[in-house]
Amino acid sequence: QVHLVESGGGSVQAGGSLRLSCAASTYFLTRLNMAWFRQAPGKEREGVASISAGESTTYYADSVKGRFTISRDIAKNTLDLQMNSLRPEDTGMYYCAASGLSWPLLDNSYNFWGQGTQVTVSS
Numbered sequence: 049q050v051h052l053v054e055s056g057g058g059s060v061q062a063g064g065s066l067r068l069s070c071a072a073s074t075y076f077l078t079r080l081n082m083a084w085f086r087q088a089p090g091k092e093r094e095g096v097a098s099i100s101a102g103e104s105t106t107y108y109a110d111s112v113k114g115r116f117t118i119s120r121d122i123a124k125n126t127l128d129l130q131m132n133s134l135r136p137e138d139t140g141m142y143y144c145a146a147s148g149l150s151w152p153l154l155d156n157s158y159n160f161w162g163q164g165t166q167v168t169v170s171s
Contacts, residue, residue, distance in 0.1 A: 050075045050160040052144045057165030064134050064169070070127040070144030070162060077125055078102070081151035083158060084118060084129045086167070088140040095154025096142070097129060107153050112138075134169045142167050 056068040068084065083098035097118035098107045106118055117130040127144055142165050145158035152158055 050080065050146050052146060052160055052162035054142065054144050054162045054165040057142060057167045059168040059170065060134055062135055062169055062171050065132045066134065066167060068129040068131070068142055068165060072125065077120055077127055078122065080146040080148055082127050082144065082146045083154060085143045085145055086140040093156060098151070098153050100151045109154060136169050136171045139167060139169050
């Protein structure tokens with residue numbers, strides 16, 4: 049079992065930046081395929097960015113390419129999401145997800161999920 053805890057959410061104005069972090073207390077994150085998802089009110093959860101285990105290959109949704117960066121902080125054992133040039137449509141609950149055996153890219157089939165952190169972008 050992998051326990052994931054997200055942090056770093058908040059409220060910003062359009063054009064601003066936020067950095068989200070996801071911590072796993074009992075597992076080395078470099079061994080996991082991981083991703084960030086988000087869910088806006090009334091909408092389905094969608095994948096935002098993902099990173100593979102080992103080589104740390106990254107993959108992004110078209111809507112965030114060039115604005116968001118997913119990375120691992122090995123020293124802190126966290127998965128981070130740097131979000132720049134935020135837009136009101138980026139508003140939502142952001143979730144960290146992990147999978148051990150496969151890399152689902154931005155599909156919802158990850159095995160482990162955090163509780164989420166809220167991001168609100170005002171215009």
